[in-house]
Amino acid sequence: MTPSIALGRITPSPTLAITSRVIELKRAGVDVIGLGAGEPDFDTPDFVKEAAIQAIRDGKTKYTNVDGTIELKQAIVAKFARDNRLTYTPDQVTVNVGGKHTLFNAIVATVNPGDEVVIPAPYWVSYPDVVQFAGGTPVIAPAGPDQGYKLSPEALEAAITPRTKWVILNSPSNPTGAGYTADELKALGAVLARYPDVWIFADDMYEHIVYDGFRFATIAQVCPELYDRTLTVNGCSKAYAMTGWRIGYAGGASWLIKAISKLQSQSTSNPCSIAQAAATAALNGPQEFLAERNAAFQVRRDMVVSMLNDIDGMRCPLPEGAFYVYPTFPDLIGKTSPSGRVIDTDEAFVGYLLDDAKVAAVQGAAFGLSPAMRISYATSDALLRDACTRIQTACAALR
Template identity: 55%
Template sequence: MLDIPKPPFHRANRLASQKVSEILAIGARAAELKKQGHPVIVLGAGEPDFPTPSNVIEAAHRAALDGQTTYTPLAGTPEMKAAIVEKFRRENGLDYAMNEVIATAGAKQVIFNAFMATLNPGDEVIIPTPFWTTYSAMVDICDGVPVTVTCSGESGFKILPEQLEAAITPQTRWLMLNSPSNPTGAAYSPEELLKLLEVLERHPDVWLLSDEIYEHIVYDDFPAVSPAALSATIRQRTLIVNGVSKAYAMTGWRIGYGAGPADLIAAMTVVQSQSTSNACSIAQAAAIEALTGPQDILTERRDNFQTRRDFVVEALNEIGGLSCRKPEGAFYAFASCEGILGAKTPDGQVLTSDREFCSWILETAHVAMVPGAAFGLSPYFRVSYATSREELEEAMARLATACAELELPA
């Protein structure tokens, strides 16, 4: 066989700062340990452990049998767009026209379309930190500049009005809000949102991207309100991002949707026309049923998540060296391990960071968690409680046992 020289591969400059998600790397290591026979419990998943509702699956089946297997209009079928419009009217008190909504291949594509359609080199996007790291990655890829603003546990991991004001420059194009949040579960009250909107009122060139994917997973009667419903002025420069992945356990169906000014949606549709084209026709039919069919399952599953949240937060706070704020929503607990730093493990290793702590827990207690450093804030770690109560109880017991073996700093 001829020895043909391998041609050089030239990676695009836009990927220079990008790498595979740390969450995926942790998942890969957990899978490797499982292969070796270790009973690993993974608390890193960003998806519900519930099945897709049966009525949704049946709707997809009917659509396939009825021949809904061809291309659809770029921004979604008329039925899909009508379901999105009705959802916003019914649940958020917002009236959108059909040309003000778009259906995409997952909520992530809504964000990517928006940045690709609006960012020029050097344009800035303010991102409260900790944050889902895909936000900054997409800004980078679209030639923008992510401006991260650290939001401490003392502020409930939420950006304060004075922080927002200080972060805005003539180059600022967007503010990103994710409420409830990944990774912290923190959510903004209507009063907190209004104070942030007052800042935006003074800066008419700054638009708001509101990621509301976890809006149905809120606890203790917390009022999940869209900022677009609080200010008619700000609504004119707000893009709402949502989807069926979290509330309806449809992560693999890849259906997201957005709502905003018609000019923005039109520009995003141009981007989509040159990338994925339309979202999957059958998945759109399933999403229509999810949005328009019976909604009682949302309450049932939210209550289940709240029970898990209460258990996990209490268990974490009972472990010496750890502390955890009770989140308002989502299915994550974001706990501090500051009291662990400097501790010595039984084999003599000194744990100096949240990454080292999470790695040690994975290798010894076989519980996979994600360090806060992956989301831009240390020393914390994220626990997803989107798994069974039995696994959560076992994971918390292992974590407590492991931490009890540490020689904590004086």
């Protein structure tokens, strides 16, 4: 028995690997600060927890419809109308076991060998691996710091070929926090309008985590001509601090939703019934706490960006949303640590930080743009200040 060929086309998630390593070090008593996990440190709101507890008491512990309860689908329909001015019906909505599952289902249900998927880089680590698992080819389009970590219309046009099946747009972005304005999305939409066979995967998972008055928009909203071939994807993990509950969802063409449901019926079947009840409460319930949490995130963002930009050789742009920064440091590559370790890649750099500074970050190579690293500031102000001070000290020690 050997692993399948398809399994050989993917690698374990680098971000989850870092998280596991931090957990191991903490269990061993090491004073390590983990800045690798894409997970809010805030707790799930109490009203969401209570809805889950009530669902258990009410015996809502049985199978549900494969792709979600009607109550949750109706809540998602209302959310899309309220927040995005998008009209869907329940048969245009799928509920999945997290946003990653939505991605997996959509790609595996539609991509054939030889199909291409355009992915702006830096990208979330799972995008290219899922495409490769399905037998497709990731086409990486540059969206570096000089472009504000955003895909330009010109780069999009250059990446599209007759084999293009999907274009993935993630705003605000994991790993950079960059957010597309409505006008920037319209410019991309003008390119996509010329390619009627290309579909758009709009990953809006960080929709509600934005700063400085940034106005979130999604492409089907600002480019209604693309509505019929856009899958608008979201979930409860980030905004509602429900990462472990595993609820992602999407709105799109009914035939695509049926295809996703068919695949899901032979894999996970329905998402957890209790988590679905909690997600229904989250989407239908009070939303005021989102602004309060964003204010805390913004304070953290500003502190981290300021402290990292104080490091000689490091450049850290100010993100519009999410809870990540993505500093670059080409001037630090080639330097040597006090122990004689040559910092020849960003992977070596984050390894140095973990070993010497006891700070865990994720190397830029995992996201398709080096030399850089992703830092999550979804932890306490005190830990972030300590971590950034350790990074400053470690960088100053390089020669």
